[in-house]
Every structure is written in C-alpha cells, then in structure tokens.
Amino acid sequence: MTISHDDIRNLLRLFDASDWTEMRLEVDGLKLVVSNDPNYSAAPAAAPAAVPATAPAAAPATAPAPGSAAPQAGAPVAAAVELKDGQIAVKAPNLGTFWQQPKPGAPPYVQVGDLVDETTTVCLIEVMKLFTPVKAQARGRVAAICVADGTMVEFDTVLLVLDPV
Amino acid sequence: MPGIRRLLVANRGEIAVRVIRAARSLGIETVLAASAADRDSLGAALADRTVCLGPGPAAQSYLNPGLVVEAARGTGCDALHPGYGFLSEKPALARACAAFGITFVGPPPDTIEQMGDKLAARAMAARAGVPLLPGSAAVADSAAAASIAAEVGYPVLLKAAAGGGGRGMMIADDEPALHAAFETASAEARAAFGDGTLYVERFIRNARHIEVQVLADGHGKVLHLGERDCSVQRRYQKVIEEGPAATLAPGIRAAIQAAAVKLISALDYANAGTVEFLYDAERAAFFFIEVNARIQVEHPVTELITGQDLVAWQLRIAGGEPLDLEQSDIALSGHAIECRINAEDPANGFRPSPGRVQGFAAPEDPAVRFDTYLAEGALVPPFYDSMVGKLLVHGSDRDDAIARMLAALDDLRIDGLSTNQAFHRFVLRHPDFAAGRVHTRWLETVGMDAFLARESAA
Numbered sequence: 001m002t003i004s005h006d007d008i009r010n011l012l013r014l015f016d017a018s019d020w021t022e023m024r025l026e027v028d029g030l031k032l033v034v035s036n037d038p039n040y041s042a043a044p045a046a047a048p049a050a051v052p053a054t055a056p057a058a059a060p061a062t063a064p065a066p067g068s069a070a071p072q073a074g075a076p077v078a079a080a081v082e083l084k085d086g087q088i089a090v091k092a093p094n095l096g097t098f099w100q101q102p103k104p105g106a107p108p109y110v111q112v113g114d115l116v117d118e119t120t121t122v123c124l125i126e127v128m129k130l131f132t133p134v135k136a137q138a139r140g141r142v143a144a145i146c147v148a149d150g151t152m153v154e155f156d157t158v159l160l161v162l163d164p165v
Numbered sequence: 166m167p168g169i170r171r172l173l174v175a176n177r178g179e180i181a182v183r184v185i186r187a188a189r190s191l192g193i194e195t196v197l198a199a200s201a202a203d204r205d206s207l208g209a210a211l212a213d214r215t216v217c218l219g220p221g222p223a224a225q226s227y228l229n230p231g232l233v234v235e236a237a238r239g240t241g242c243d244a245l246h247p248g249y250g251f252l253s254e255k256p257a258l259a260r261a262c263a264a265f266g267i268t269f270v271g272p273p274p275d276t277i278e279q280m281g282d283k284l285a286a287r288a289m290a291a292r293a294g295v296p297l298l299p300g301s302a303a304v305a306d307s308a309a310a311a312s313i314a315a316e317v318g319y320p321v322l323l324k325a326a327a328g329g330g331g332r333g334m335m336i337a338d339d340e341p342a343l344h345a346a347f348e349t350a351s352a353e354a355r356a357a358f359g360d361g362t363l364y365v366e367r368f369i370r371n372a373r374h375i376e377v378q379v380l381a382d383g384h385g386k387v388l389h390l391g392e393r394d395c396s397v398q399r400r401y402q403k404v405i406e407e408g409p410a411a412t413l414a415p416g417i418r419a420a421i422q423a424a425a426v427k428l429i430s431a432l433d434y435a436n437a438g439t440v441e442f443l444y445d446a447e448r449a450a451f452f453f454i455e456v457n458a459r460i461q462v463e464h465p466v467t468e469l470i471t472g473q474d475l476v477a478w479q480l481r482i483a484g485g486e487p488l489d490l491e492q493s494d495i496a497l498s499g500h501a502i503e504c505r506i507n508a509e510d511p512a513n514g515f516r517p518s519p520g521r522v523q524g525f526a527a528p529e530d531p532a533v534r535f536d537t538y539l540a541e542g543a544l545v546p547p548f549y550d551s552m553v554g555k556l557l558v559h560g561s562d563r564d565d566a567i568a569r570m571l572a573a574l575d576d577l578r579i580d581g582l583s584t585n586q587a588f589h590r591f592v593l594r595h596p597d598f599a600a601g602r603v604h605t606r607w608l609e610t611v612g613m614d615a616f617l618a619r620e621s622a623a
Contacts (some may be wrong), residue, residue, distance in 0.1 A: 093219070094226075094229075095216060095217060095232050095236050095239070096232070096235055127229075127235045128231040151239075152238075152240070154217040155200075155201055155218060155219045156201065156217060
C-alpha cells in the first residue's frame, strides 16, 4: 500500500484528537514519528527531521518551555542563491526561525515540484513562539528549498526558488 | 559566575561601535543585530558576525523585542547589550532575555519598569530621602491641580505620569492658565503614552540639568563617577554635555553625588545608571528628576575625567564581576565637553540631513575623542535619530576644554551632509556659556534667536 498526503493528514488529525504523546508508523519504507514531547529528539539516522513539537499558533499550554525550541545555534546562514532566468525568489520578511510544516511531524507546506500561487503558504517564520506564514506571492513551481528546517534566517534570506510556469 | 562569551549588540550607530569595541577589549565575541539599512555600517564591519533583523524602519527591526531575542538565540549569544534608546528601557526586552537564559546588560526588569514610571520613581526617591521638587502625586482634575499649585507656588509644571521628552508637559504661570492648560496636557499625554494621568511640580525658571553617573555591581557596592552638566538642551534633547559641573559649589556637587548613591543603593540595581537632578540656581537647591536605567549618550564625558571604561564595566558587571574599586579610587581630572554632532541643518529648523558621507576627517589631537559610525562612503539612513557622532575633548580646566573643542569643531570634516558644527561653535563662544549662566531653556529663550539673527546677517 502507499500512503498519501491525505492519509497522513488524517492520521495527524486523529493523533491531535487523541491523548497520545507519541505515534510511530512504518509502512513501505515510510517511517513516521509524531510526538508531543518538546524535548523529543529523533533517533539517529533513519528518523525524520527532529523538530520539537511546537504547535504553530497553538494555545500556550502546548508550547514548549522557553529555550527548548531554539534555532540551531550558530548554524551557517544559507549561501547566496543564484537565480536562473525567470526564477523567482521567496524571501524572509524578517529574521526568525524557518519551519517547513505547520507543526512538527506534519507534511511540509510545499515540496520541490509543487505548484504554488500568490496565496500559497510555503513556510512559517517563528519569532519567539509567534508563527508568521510566508506566502509564495507569485505563481510558480517550487524548484528548490534553500534553507534547512529549524534554522535561523535573516531578513531577505532566499527561502525558496520558484520556476516560472 | 562565568563572564560573557558571545554578546548580541541590539543597537546601531555610534553606540553599536562603542559596545563592540568594549566587548572586543574583554575578549568577548560580538554579533550585531542590524536592520537592512545598517548592513554595511561600521558596526557591521567590526562585529564578528552581523545578522539582519528586518527592513530599515525601526518598528520592523530595532524596536521589535522578539526579533532581537530571536537573533541572540539563533546565533548562540549568552548576553545582550541594548545600548541606549530603542528597547534599552523596555522591561519586555529584559524579561524576554531572562526567559531565554540570556544575560541582559542592564538592571533587573522590575527596576527598569519602576524607574520608567515617573510617579513610582518619585515615590522611591522620597522613600530614600532624596529631595523632590515640591509637587504632587497624580491629580484627578484641574481643581485638584490648582489646590496643589497654590501650596507649591506658581509657576508650576504639569507633567505626564507616563511621560518623557516633554510631551504632555505644560507650564502654568497662574491659576487661570493652569485650568486652561490641564485638558491640553492631559490629551497630549493620552495621545503620546495612552495614559492622560498628570501630576504637578514646581517650575524652576533658572534650572541646570545635573546628572550623576553611577555603577552598581549587584553585590552591594554602589559608586558614583562624578556628575555632568547637560543644561544646553533643545526641546528637552541634550546638545552639549560637560563634566564636572564646574560652576556649582563643591558642597552642592558632593551633596548631589551622595543623593544619587543613596537612591541607587535603595533600589534593586545592578549595572550602570544615571540619576538626573534639576539644580535651582536661585535657591541653590537640587531636586530629583529621574533615573536612566541604561548607558547614556554622554557617558564618555565621565570616561574622560575618570579614566574608567563604563561600557567595559557594564559587560563585566553583567558577567557577574564585583566592582573591585572603592569610591576613593575614583578621581576626577580636568574637564570634558561633548558636542553631539547631528546630521541636521540648524539654520533651517534643524531639518534632518541624511545621506552619504562624501569625505570624512576626524581631528587628530590626542585630547579629542570622536565616537562615531561615520567613515568615507558611510550612509546616514533616514529612519533613525540624526546623531552621527559625539565629539569630545578633555582639557585641564573648563576654559581649556572650550578652546580645544572650538579647534576640534574646525578640524572635524564631514562632507556630503549638513551638520550642526557651526551651531556648537556659536554656543561655545557665547558669553553666557563661558560664564556658566546657561540654563535648560537658554537655547529656546536666548540662544536660538541669537544664532538665527547671526546666520541671517552673515
């Protein structure tokens, strides 16, 4: 069997509604780990990105203790991105932490190859527990995601590159 | 307590440069949090790393505590220096730092909050036995204000409890004027600070602004580093500062210094601070105004006459070091003057003059210090305060310092911008300044008109 985005969405909805603290699923090479534990750290290698369970714009009760979701300290800033003809850069509106999905364990907003338009949310920028959605602001197909999940980005950093469509 | 390892500098301009240099002298790494307009500034070139907070306007960069704290976390800083202005006296920044385990280079947040509330600060000063201007707590209406004013004696000043910078402040010479001014002052205060609460104070016609620099280490030691006279003001903004207050009697100076130490000792205070007083020249009496719970623009005046590095002390105290000095180790030598060099045109209503510096040369006299972020090709962005540098001289006495400053103002060359150098020269040459007769409203009542008359005659 294959697992679709919709399946994952439904699983996450069920997880959210449950009182579980953790869910692990392995099917056909896909490994999904979902956790509510802010200090959860993924097992080495095989695990998905170890994003602390910081729920975007969620009630404060579910927010981790201050400091636990610190961006990767000292992470190098993304190297300058060169745009090819016609490509469009989606840039950070301010300094903050780059998150690719609405909440930890959730599928990313967009992946390389996805079609987006002006209204599509492509990522979140977090400033001290305040999560601001970033819109693509142009029509295009995602050519590259330039920043690693959970890293600090500066104002104007290129987050994604879109190919014109 | 271990010292600071990596410092986020949450400011811009000359104070960012000043803090970076002090940190470097102590072996502390620096990260500058700059707006997009300051990405190529001198501070950015000097810092070990620069991160860009947001676009130029301060509300989207320097004034956003979240961005600043996020920048500190994201770059692994263990301390944050707020400089002056911007967020330096916002308890929210100090609290956010504490919540994330970042050392805030300044007093505890509750103390910052207490000193930010003028009525609370007045109450603390009263408890500490520091003289206050005859006046009141909050007054409910103009009738209450009038009954206080009758006790205090006219003229009186109506002031905003939440205020500062002269907003919500009005002078009343008699009772009808007080009734007329009350609503206006209250409305102004409400518009500026979201709080229309007013209080009444005696108004001093011939007032000097005298302030005392203090250092407190949070381990029980509080020292003063002498006082400064900042009476040359325009719209409540200081223009020229000097130290010591050479025109005051030695007994008065000692009493003011002692009052500042007494007040700071009564507070939960650590780090550098300034206690501001008004000195009534006619009555030879001084009165508490407020505490500035941060480093001040004019701190180098004190550095020149004491030989102490105040910003380095801020970093050492924040890192947990006790003050290994006694009051007797602080000796004042000579006289220092500071002129705030602003990119503005005094002859045209002090219109700001941002732009790019075409040519730049600082005076080479070793008795001159120029704290600046300017260099050839530097940009003065339009988004911020117009101050581009602080020209300082250290002379053997006041007359020597004035002579040196006049020469330094001639030697300082900033091409491509209008500056207020000619205005400074005018004030320094004025007989009232030389005689020490300048009071806080001198520029507005005497100095400006004389300057403009001379400009139009030239």
